[in-house]
Each structure stands twice: as C-alpha cells, then as structure tokens.
Amino acid sequence: xRIMIFLILCIWTTSASAQNHDSNDISIRxxxxxxxxxxxxxxQVALQQHDAIGAFHNNFGLNIAQVSTAYNGDRIRGVAxxxxxxIPLITWQPKYRNIQEANAGIRIxxxxxxxxxxxxxxxxxxxFLPKDNLTSIIxxxxxxxxxxxxxxxxxxxxxxxxxxELHAINGYNLHIDDNEFKTFGALVSKKWNDRFFTSYSNMxxxxxxxxxxxxxxxxxxxxxHASLKKWxxxxxxxxxxxxxxxxxxxxxxxxxxxxxxxxxxxxxxxxSIAMRGEIFSDALAINSRRIIPIHAESSSLSYPSRYNANxxxxxxxxxxxxxxxxxxHGFFRIESRTLxxxxxxxxxxxxxxxxxxxxxxxxxxxxxxxxxxxxxxFEKTFKFAR
Numbered sequence: 001x002r003i004m005i006f007l008i009l010c011i012w013t014t015s016a017s018a019q020n021h022d023s024n025d026i027s028i029r030x031x032x033x034x035x036x037x038x039x040x041x042x043x044q045v046a047l048q049q050h051d052a053i054g055a056f057h058n059n060f061g062l063n064i065a066q067v068s069t070a071y072n073g074d075r076i077r078g079v080a081x082x083x084x085x086x087i088p089l090i091t092w093q094p095k096y097r098n099i100q101e102a103n104a105g106i107r108i109x110x111x112x113x114x115x116x117x118x119x120x121x122x123x124x125x126x127x128f129l130p131k132d133n134l135t136s137i138i139x140x141x142x143x144x145x146x147x148x149x150x151x152x153x154x155x156x157x158x159x160x161x162x163x164x165e166l167h168a169i170n171g172y173n174l175h176i177d178d179n180e181f182k183t184f185g186a187l188v189s190k191k192w193n194d195r196f197f198t199s200y201s202n203m204x205x206x207x208x209x210x211x212x213x214x215x216x217x218x219x220x221x222x223x224x225h226a227s228l229k230k231w232x233x234x235x236x237x238x239x240x241x242x243x244x245x246x247x248x249x250x251x252x253x254x255x256x257x258x259x260x261x262x263x264x265x266x267x268x269x270x271x272s273i274a275m276r277g278e279i280f281s282d283a284l285a286i287n288s289r290r291i292i293p294i295h296a297e298s299s300s301l302s303y304p305s306r307y308n309a310n311x312x313x314x315x316x317x318x319x320x321x322x323x324x325x326x327x328x329h330g331f332f333r334i335e336s337r338t339l340x341x342x343x344x345x346x347x348x349x350x351x352x353x354x355x356x357x358x359x360x361x362x363x364x365x366x367x368x369x370x371x372x373x374x375x376x377x378f379e380k381t382f383k384f385a386r
Contacts, residue, residue, distance in 0.1 A: 024072045025384065031377040033063040033085075033130050039361075040368040041348070046355035049291055049363045050315075050339065052090040053130060053137050054371035057361065061086055063130060063373065066100060077113070078104040087128060091147045096175045100148070115153045118175065121146040122153075122165060122187045123201045125223040125236025125260060130333075134232055134264045135321040136373045137337050140280035141238055141258035144288045145221075146203070150175045151182070161191040172209045172217065172287070179214055181206040197225045210287040211306045216243040217286070232264040232274075242286045254312075256286040264321075274321040283312040291362040293349050299357040315341045315363075330376040338368045 037054030045059050053063055066083035081100040088097050096118065103117025120127075124145050130136035151169030165187040170177035183205025191197050200222045207217040223236025237259035243251045258281065264274035282288045285306050290313050292302040304310045319337040326332075344365040355361035 024074065025381050027068075027070045027072070027379055027381040029068040029070070029081075029377070029379045030066070031129070031131060031375070032065040033136075033373055033375040034061070035063055035136075035371055035373045036060050037369060037371040039370075040366075041364050042355070042361050044354065044356045044361065046361045047090070047359060048361050048367075048369075050140055050143055051137075051369070052087050052128070052143055054369065054373070055086050055090060063087055063136075068100075075107045076105070077107075077115075091128070091143075091173075093173075093175055103153075105153075111157045113153075113155050115155070116151070118148065118150045119153065121149055121173075122167060122185060123203055123219060123221050124238075125221060125234065130373060131331075131375055131377055134234060134262045134274050135276055135319055135335060136333050136375075137319055137321075137335050137369065137371060139258070139260050139276070139278040140288075140315055140317065140339075141236075141260060141278065144280070144282070145219075145238065146173045148173060148175070163187070163189045163191075167203075169203075169205075171205060172203060172207045172219070178208050179206060181214075183207065183217075195227045199223055210282075211285045211289060211311070212242055212244065212287075214245075216245065217241075219287075230266045232262075232266075234260070234262040236260055240286050242284075252284045252286065254283040256282045256284075256288075270325055272323045272325070274319075274323070276317075276319040276321075278317040278319070279314070280317075281312075281314040283314060285311040288313065291360065292345055293353045293362050299352060299354040301358055301360065301362065310343075310345065313341055313343065315339055329378055330374070333373045333375075334371075335373070336368060336370045338366065339363060340366045 035054040037059060039048050039057040042057035045056055048055055048057055062085040064083055064085040064087045066081055068081040070079040071077055080102045082098050083100045099118055101118050101120050103115050103119055105113045105115030107113050124142055126133050126138055126142040128142060128147050149169040151167060154166045156164045167185040169183050171183050183203055185203040187201040189199040202220040204218050206214055208214060219240040221238045226233045240256035241251060258279060260276060260278040262274060262276040264272055266272045289303055290310055294300045294302050317337055317339045321333055321335040324332045341363060347365045
C-alpha cells in the first residue's frame with residue numbers, strides 16, 4: 001500500500017510541476033516479465049548460483065514487475081520506478097529493495113544536466129532488464145557487475161550524438177556508503193548512425209566488494225552494438241583491477257575480465273534467433289566468490305578465502321534464444337544456456353547436501369538452464385503546452 005501511495009504522489013507532483021513550469025511531457029511506463037525455468041543438477045525449488053533471471057529451478061516465477069513515472073521538462077526532470085520480483089529480491093539491498101530508481105535533475109545550461117538520487121548503473125554491456133537485451137538470460141559479467149548506484153550525475157549531449165556523464169556515487173552496488181570514501185565514474189558514448197553505437201564506462205573507488213576490504217577498485221567496460229540489415233551484433237567486455245593496500249599486497253596479480261559476443265538474426269518482423277558466447281574470469285575473487293557444497297549430514301556451504309586456490313573461478317557459457325515478438329509491447333522467448341567451470345571441485349552434489357536447507361544451489365562443473373519467458377510493457381506519454 002505504501003508503494004502505491006508513493007507512486008500516486010509522484011504522478012500528482014509531476015503533474016503539478018508540468019502545469020507550473022516550461023514543460024515537455026509526463027510518461028507512465030509499465031513492465032512485467034514472467035518465466036518458467038529448469039536447471040540440470042538441481043532437484044529442489046531453490047535459488048541457483050550465478051543467476052537473477054529465472055533463478056529458481058522447476059519454478060513458475062516473476063523476473064520483474066515495475067511501474068515508472070517520469071517528468072521531462074525544459075529545466076527540471078525526474079523519474080521514479082518501483083519494482084518487484086526475483087531481480088530485486090536477489091540483487092537489491094533489503095532497505096531499498098522495491099526502489100529501482102528515483103532521481104531528480106535540473107538543467108544547468110543547454111544540454112547540461114545535474115541529477116541526484118538513486119540510479120540504475122551506468123556501467124556494463126547488458127542491462128539487467130530482459131526487455132532491453134538481445135536475450136533474457138544475462139551473462140555472469142552482468143550478474144556480478146553493478147546493478148544500481150546512488151549519488152550525483154553530470155551529463156551532456158552534443159549535436160553530433162556524443163553523450164558524456166560524470167558520476168560521484170556512494171559505492172559499488174550501494175545505496176548507503178559503507179566507508180568514508182566516494183567512488184567516481186564516467187561514461188562516454190557515441191551514436192555514429194542508426195546502425196552503430198559505442199560506449200565506454202568506468203568506476204574508480206575504495207570498495208568493500210567480493211573479498212576486497214576497503215581495497216581500491218578500477219572497473220571498466222566497453223561495448224559496441226551494430227544493426228546490419230537482419231542482424232543485431234553486440235560485443236562487450238569488462239576488466240577490473242584491485243589493490244589491497246591494507247594488507248600490503250599491492251595490485252592483485254590477476255585482474256577480473258569478462259567478455260560476450262551476441263548475434264541476433266531476425267527471420268522476419270516477428271521471429272528471431274540469437275546466440276551468445278561468454279567468458280567470466282575472476283581468479284582472485286575481486287567481485288565474486290566460489291561457493292562449494294560440503295559433504296555433511298546437515299547441508300552446508302564453503303566460501304574459500306582469496307588465498308585459497310579455490311577462491312576464484314573462470315566460467316565459460318553459451319546461450320541460444322528463440323523469440324516471438326507479436327508487436328512492440330511484448331515478446332515470448334525460449335532460451336537455453338550452458339555454463340562450464342573446468343576448475344569446479346564437484347561434478348555432483350555430495351551426499352547429504354540439500355539446497356532447500358541452505359537456500360542456494362551451487363553450480364557444479366557444468367549446468368544447463370532452460371527457460372521460457374513472456375514479457376509485456378507499455379508507455380503512455382502526456383504532452384503539456386507551455
């Protein structure tokens with residue numbers, strides 16, 4: 001009920017603003033994405049490691065349902081989005097779990113804006129929302145990368161379709177800062193034409209993430225997106241460097257790196273097929289950590305330290321997706337992804353392990369996910385005269 005009251009107030013206040021300022025429009029957007037998902041090597045309806053999309057085995061579920069209201073004026077703008085489902089349940093901090101974004105901005109001068117509040121992350125090749133990606137299942141790079149941030153953003157657009165952003169934020173996947181240091185970031189993107197887009201983004205700060213304890217983290221992403229007749233091609237990758245100055249270890253010898261290549265072919269206006277290859281390598285557990293099932297009568301898990309050879313992981317994956325898109329307001333996808341971890345300690349869960357008890361099913365040497373999703377989305381814009 002409080003969430004609904006919050007939305008009503010947002011719509012009412014933005015409507016009032018539209019009537020009292022030089023204004024453009026108010027928009028209301030909605031999105032719902034439901035799934036059925038099945039995993040190999042899983043025998044309980046439990047959360048599966050490495051996933052936030054279709055993340056529960058043998059389960060009908062809701063990836064996300066969200067409602068947004070946004071005001072875009074000549075001098076002031078703002079957006080508020082509330083959401084529910086597996087994605088916020090798995091990845092958002094509990095205190096602000098149902099707030100995807102909520103920020104307000106003021107135009108400093110032509111095309112130069114200052115926005116403050118809660119934001120979706122500015123870093124990454126893929127979005128965490130299936131509707132914004134070529135496939136619904138997200139890569140490990142996206143899952144272990146940032147989803148959200150809080151802070152301030154300066155942005156500027158040029159006449160030639162360059163876009164620039166500077167960010168000062170509380171930290172990596174944080175709403176409230178967990179140390180005395182801020183993290184800074186940048187984004188530079190360019191729409192070269194209707195068919196080719198490039199982007200570079202980064203975050204630099206002192207973080208508590210993965211097994212870093214107030215360690216320096218330099219996280220960078222770059223990607224390209226090309227649309228060529230019936231093809232959509234996306235190529236992207238991340239690289240992250242970390243320094244554990246408190247333990248005098250200096251810069252870690254092995255950076256985190258990942259990459260993906262996705263190709264989507266449109267058979268006609270409604271049907272398409274997509275294929276994706278990915279690699280995620282975080283050998284020293286910079287922002288992820290290996291989870292090992294332990295042999296015991298009562299189920300348990302192990303989280304090795306960075307100084308253990310089993311702390312980090314390198315995982316390879318392949319995805320295939322079939323999509324039916326009847327119109328511009330939704331889609332039906334059937335997808336399958338196989339992940340392979342050559343350094344995993346187990347090919348089968350040890351005797352006595354019960355994922356329902358610990359609430360998580362760790363991945364073994366390999367795992368295949370099969371998922372069907374149906375999504376619906378809409379946007380309604382109300383124009384206001386000056």
